Amino acid sequence: xxxxxxxxxxxxxxxxxxxxxxxxxxxxxxxxxxxxxxxxxxxxxxxxxxxxxxxxxxxxxxxxxxxxxxxxxxxxxxxxxxxxxxxxxxxxxxxxxxxxxxxxxxxxxxxxxxxxxxxxxxxxxxxxxxxxxxxxxxxxxxxxxxxxxxxxxxxxxxxxxxxxxxxxxxxxxxxxxxxxxxxxxxxxx
Numbered sequence: 001x002x003x004x005x006x007x008x009x010x011x012x013x014x015x016x017x018x019x020x021x022x023x024x025x026x027x028x029x030x031x032x033x034x035x036x037x038x039x040x041x042x043x044x045x046x047x048x049x050x051x052x053x054x055x056x057x058x059x060x061x062x063x064x065x066x067x068x069x070x071x072x073x074x075x076x077x078x079x080x081x082x083x084x085x086x087x088x089x090x091x092x093x094x095x096x097x098x099x100x101x102x103x104x105x106x107x108x109x110x111x112x113x114x115x116x117x118x119x120x121x122x123x124x125x126x127x128x129x130x131x132x133x134x135x136x137x138x139x140x141x142x143x144x145x146x147x148x149x150x151x152x153x154x155x156x157x158x159x160x161x162x163x164x165x166x167x168x169x170x171x172x173x174x175x176x177x178x179x180x181x182x183x184x185x186x187x188x189x
Contacts, residue, residue, distance in 0.1 A: 078103055083100070096166060101162070105160075111186055112188060113151055118132075118179045120175075134150070135163050138163060
């Protein structure tokens with residue numbers, strides 16, 4: 001359908017009308033919910049694992065051993081002497097602190113495990129850090145120091161060995177003096 005011709009200063013303008021194209025209205029497209037459901041399931045799984053891990057950490061960790069906890073009755077038969085401390089840098093840029101020493105079994109039983117409490121103190125003689133850990137015996141010194149549990153090489157009566165305690169983190173409030181080492185538990189046969 002032609003509407004008309006117009007002219008202005010030598011230009012001819014034509015207005016032509018064309019029929020309107022009718023576009024059918026589509027009904028709402030069905031949305032694919034599968035990717036959203038998978039993403040939600042992954043997020044919920046990650047949250048659930050994080051919660052379970054935090055609960056496991058809370059339940060799995062034993063409470064800090066009180067500094068006045070009773071010593072094992074056999075502790076008097078195990079002499080800890082010759083303490084020496086050292087530090088080294090780890091690959092993550094932090095420091096690792098070592099306490100080396102000598103243990104002697106002056107008793108009558110063969111010792112298969114020793115659990116010690118290590119107390120790092122502040123300049124005010126307060127406990128800055130309280131660690132409870134198994135005592136590890138030095139197995140070899142060359143090419144590097146390797147440790148093993150006491151159960152791998154039990155201490156017979158009269159035996160003497162070197163030991164090492166390893167601390168990945170030591171409180172910044174520690175005064176730098178030798179820590180107090182207390183023998184809390186001894187397993188023997």
